[in-house]
Amino acid sequence: MMMDPKGSSASPSGSLPYPEAIALLSKAKSSVILSHVSPDPDAYGSICSLALFLEENISGHSATLVNVDSEKVHHPYIPGSERVLAHPPEGLNPDVVIVCDSGELNRIGDELASWVLRLGKPIVNIDHHQSNPNFGEINLVEVSASSTCEILFCLFEAFGKNSKCSISAQVAEALLAGILGDTGGFRYRSTTAETLRRAAVLMDCGARLDQLTRHLFGSVPLASLKLSGIATQKMHLFADNRIAGACITEEDYQAAGATAFDGDDIAELLRDIEGVEISYSIRRMEEKWKASLRTVLEDVDLSEIARSFGGGGHRAAAAFRASGEISDIVARLEISLQNALQHSKLSRGGNG
Ligand SMILES: [Mn+2]
Structure with missing residues (x-):
């Protein structure tokens, strides 16, 4: 045309x-x-x-x-x-x-x-x-x-x-x-x-x-779906169930029969849980941890949080890679996300 x-x-x-x-x-x-x-x-x-x-x-x-x-x-x-x-x-x-x-x-x-x-x-x-x-x-x-x-x-x-x-x-x-x-x-x-x-x-x-x-x-690989199942079982729901996150290890990938390129959509899956406003997934990839962040809140800028970890992205969807102790990364990330949620005027927590 x-x-x-x-x-x-x-x-x-x-x-x-x-x-x-x-x-x-x-x-x-x-x-x-x-x-x-x-x-x-x-x-x-x-x-x-x-x-x-x-x-x-x-x-x-x-x-x-x-x-x-x-x-x-x-x-x-x-x-x-x-x-x-x-x-x-x-x-x-x-x-x-x-x-x-x-x-x-x-x-x-x-x-x-x-x-x-x-x-x-x-x-x-x-x-x-x-x-x-x-x-x-x-x-x-x-x-x-x-x-x-x-x-x-x-x-x-x-x-x-x-x-x-x-x-x-x-x-x-x-x-x-x-x-x-x-x-x-x-x-x-x-x-x-x-x-x-x-x-x-x-x-x-x-x-x-x-x-x-x-x-x-409409065509999710079976291994990817199995990995999502593992992620939802391991999920950490906190901040009045408004934040959901999951860490997926190498063992989880093996159990699901998944490859490193599966699991891209887990942060989205967690974001789509009713009531969840911010989500994250952290996956073991090539000797590093890859974190994906998602939010439904218009006044939360996840690219800023990702940047503080050396990553980047968009306001509603961002990512970063980190090496080091996973418990430290998770602890730091959860504090950042909780902080962002507390400052949001749009969160159903009624901060506005
Ligand atoms: Mn693009």
Whole structure:
């Protein structure tokens, strides 16, 4: 479907430097496109849609897709995902580097980040994380955007204003996968009326909402479900049952037959318990503890708490990694969360 040249302005993303990004990308013959470790649908949807869009619309353009975890995490329902490599091919020397959905450059993995810096090519940074320090030459960073894929939609729309660029069915499908993933199926506050209008355009372009929904929310691996069972049994409910958290050890993973990439959704599962306002999960991963934080309270900023532990993220969903004694990490974290809850005017505890 051709894009409407009078199409909606991209507010709130309308003030981003799309013309600069378009100028740079239009003359690039090649690109390497990367996203964060443990890729979620937005991390994959953004790099895949961008690669396909550039190749379909910029004559002679060739994109290389890299994600260090591509051999462990699969999103086969996202068009282009089969092209994602775990390492850049030897001697690759692209005209431009594009980093998607990564709150800082190191989120693509330390080794890959060093490789990018050694390349010395212009970086386009496309992201929606609160903590993003604008590490690119061009930064399409909009914290209020539901997803990196929604920012890309605006970029593609801006492309279409100057030339006959179009969003193909496969690009649309990859974009909608990212938007659906990050909005929990249009359930979170980051979903605006504009998000829904853009999703409608993507459906007009051929994206299949029902199939994506089934892949994203209706096909939980059995081992992952078993791990959730263990997590709910071990759960620590406190602060008048308004905070729920669980620590998942290596033994728990073994008992469930799960891999390190299962259990991503446990913090969400605990958040969704009736009455719970803040949740966390802490999972043993690669010699470190990985904490995920979630809240339903609009006036609680979890990215700030995650930052105090060396992590980052969004207000309602944030994460950090820590090494050290788990009981110390849990104790410190629970105090921080309890403190945030006490300062919330929206908590049903009636602080307001
Ligand atoms: Mn995202």
